[in-house]
Amino acid sequence: MNSSTVPNSSKILIIGPSWVGDMVMAQSLFMAIKQQDPAVQIDVMAPAWSNALLERMPEVTDVIDMPLGHGQLQLKLRYQLGKSLRQKHYSQAILLPNSLKSALVPFWASIPKRTGYVGEFRYGLLNDLHHLDKSKLTMTVQRFVALANNVTEKDLEIDKIPVPSLQVKKENVQTVLDEFKLLTDKPVLALCPGAEYGPAKQWPARHYASLAKEKMAQGWQVWLFGSQKDHEIAEQINRIIEQESEHTAVNLCGKTQLAQAIDLMSLSNAVVSNDSGLMHMGAALGVPVVGVYGSSDPKFTPPLGDNSAMQSLNLDCSPCFKRICPLGHTNCLEKLSPKMVLEALNNIAADLDVLETDDAAMMKSDRSSV
Secondary structure: OOOOOOOHHHEEEEEOOOOHHHHHHHHHHHHHHHHHOOOOEEEEEEOHHHHHHHOOOOOOOEEEEOOOOOOOOOHHHHHHHHHHOHHHOOOEEEEOOOOOHHHHHHHHOOOOEEEEEOOOOOEOOEOEEEOOOOOOOOOHHHHHHOOOOOOOOHHHOOOOOOOOOOOOOHHHHHHHHHHHOOOOOOOEEEEEOOOOOOHHHOOOHHHHHHHHHHHHHOOOEEEEOOOHHHHHHHHHHHHHHHHHOOOOOEEOOOOOOHHHHHHHHOOOOEEEEEOOHHHHHHHHOOOOEEEEOOOOOOOOOOOOOOOEEEEOOOOOOOOOOOOOOOOOOOHHHHOOOHHHHHHHHHHHHHHHHHHHHHHHHHHHHHHHOO
16 A cells, blocks of 8 residues: 555554454544545554555554564553654544553654543543543444444444445455455355454354254355464364265365455355354455354444344353363353354344345336336
């Protein structure tokens, strides 16, 4: 991405989050800013891995690599980075992380307006402080959008917030298809069985396998997405499938770069995922998504968009927000059956059929009136 020449009063630097799901939801903030001022230049400072996402967000003009990893302070390097940004003459910085260290670069960049939540004692570093009322802003995406200028309470109603929308290029998609020798002659079910946070967010492998077998019997193919850490659970899913079926899923875990995963997932006809960054990515691609929730709260980080659904048992012990089940049974996920998830998928498909029928009727009406 190349910076374009715009008035200094319309240049905003966003300090981006460090998680895939949060970065996807941050696009709602970018879209809200653009709605207020279409000419504004939005640059995002974020870890290098996030380029694959940001390059697919048309609202972003330039991406600035944050060379420091999570937890690294390195004051000298942060000072040098901030000083190097002074020549860009940003009018405002908006900080999505709540950490003290995330506020240092904008301060040393001498950006006149520095916006963010109070966070870790950031008085002085920020001069446009927001105090977070968690009872009003219950969702992460609301908290991000609330940092835009001149936002009203009505703007933060969930049906008013812009829905993230990642844009892929057909030529890139075809290149990845060719590289992995994949075909799209059958509908694709994308399964995302990993969870970076911990096993208390992971739907059991046997449930994923059961769902995969059901869809394969209906003539679908199954692609498994995730990082190298998720390769083993994907292999476990395949072993279960192969015990009772002649089919097998395509295990892409650890084999794709993030950019490739985005492009391939855009071809999916449905996504089933734990509460993870890949779940948000699928929703932002406009694919029907069912998010499976265990220890986390579907009200806090739901997949956004009309084609999304959530499945949670809402047990008395959940959400506990623990990485490992403190009771040792993970009933919130064990007892969430594949049948429930399949029903959610079918309900989304039925709704889409209705929408497509309505759209077709409208197009027919439009044609007949010409």
